[in-house]
Amino acid sequence: MSSDPSSSPFAEHVERLSRTHLRELLKDGARGEGLRLRLGGILLDLSRQKLDEQAIDALGRFVQASGWEKARDAMFAGEPINTSENRAVLHTALRASGSRLKSPAPRDALQEIEQTLQRIEKLVHAVEHGDTESMGLASTITDVVNVGIGGSDLGPRLATHALNNFHLPRIRSHFLTNVDGQAAADLMRELDPRRTLVILVSKTFTTQETLLNGQVLRDWIVRAYDGDERATARHFLAVSANVKEAEKWGIVASHVYPMWDFVGGRLSVWSAVGLSLALAIGMDHFRAFLAGAAEVDDHFRSAPWRQNLPVLLSIVEYWNRSVLAHASRAVIPYADLLGDLTSYLQQLEMESLGKHVTPQGKQVSGVTVPVVWGSVGTNAQHAYFQALHQGTDVVPLDFIGVVKPGHTLRASNDALLSNLLAQAAALALGKTFDEALAEAKEGDEIARRALAAQRTFEGDRPSTVFLLDALTPHTLGALIALYEHKVFMLGHLWGINAFDQWGVELGKAIARQILPALNGGADELAGFDSSTRALIEAIQDRREG
């Protein structure tokens, strides 16, 4: 789809809506109908998007003609829709146990998934009841460290932090991700190695950052046992699709939990990758988390497009990005517990949809993923909301709020929610020049008009509100699954494979070449471009000094 609105099949709608301010659309009493929908304990409000019924219908016709239902069914059934890797995409099978609808996924995959859930359950039970020795692990575990990066970190990190109010007593959770040694050093200072359980999470078991951090923690634990290497087996678990490498690394086979090729890293929190989450919140809550996602899966599989929340979310994003050419989208959770949501969505959306070539190797005809960014409100309001209100770019927003908090400080939550609602309203409605002029009392006419111009808010800036009844395992599961299926839909509409990530490989390969060169001589530097060479030399000079 062209990013030039005038040449798109939606041109007439763009033209009509360019003459209609959101203020006008919101005046219409019936506006909420069909634009405010409930699912999984979440109210989704799309009424502040710059769309009217006619435009939604036109986009709906486009989506219907795209064959999205067939594509969706192919994903659920386990067809190899990740064509560049010839893999199925079966993260939905991971939560099929919570579905009302029968899963069409291959039976062997469903069986393996169920067996793994049972293994997770056994471990969670043992840790909860202080019975870890029976599983060949250290007798007292007080701290669990998830070591992973990207999808092997962001999902469990997001959910473990978000569900803080559901944590079991006795176990503290930690996440070690970046290869910056500072984080590992801080953690080792804080924790007792004899009471720490480390979970190395890496689908490939080749990821540099994870293996290096794992090695640092292994040395630390072995040191605590006077150099006895056997301690590794009692303090380490792994989650990986590469069991051989995990075993080679020193983790006993019975302590390796599976990952599968049919689950992408960024979609894997529902698998054993969520082990640290399950250990933090217990198995009942972990299953409730799966059930929340499963409720969205069932809905996505059965609701007609006009009531289908992931489809509507994709329509809105398609409109904002492909038709109106908005280059970024801000995600602002009004809940500190959801502080990791934006970075989670950055991987989910940008790693999935940051492509410019179709599976047939052709350049896509329009634009694809917008930049996803943001941070928690209200803090964000006091940092960059100025630009969202009065900057030259229009940035659509997702606001996420929680109606019933997990604490009793009602006044604080009311303040939080009123700010969320106020921002969405202010961005949509704005303040006219005349309103600003009426407020400008000081100075002569020229000064009053100059001030009024600076105090005018154009408004007409779109946003979506996700209102969670409460932040529970179920609503969090549903929220994540909504975004996952929106991503699936956009991959389909943009004609790209949302399930590979070749774009991350080049940098990894060059880093592998640079690493030895940092300690090398002139010969090792010869192969690099002049800029890289100069910077390596600068590093070498300065660290000797």
Ligand code: F6P
């Ligand atoms: O480099 C990107 C990536 O491959 C992500 O897709 C993945 O989630 C992350 O690295 C971690 O990979 P692994 O689980 O294999 O260590």
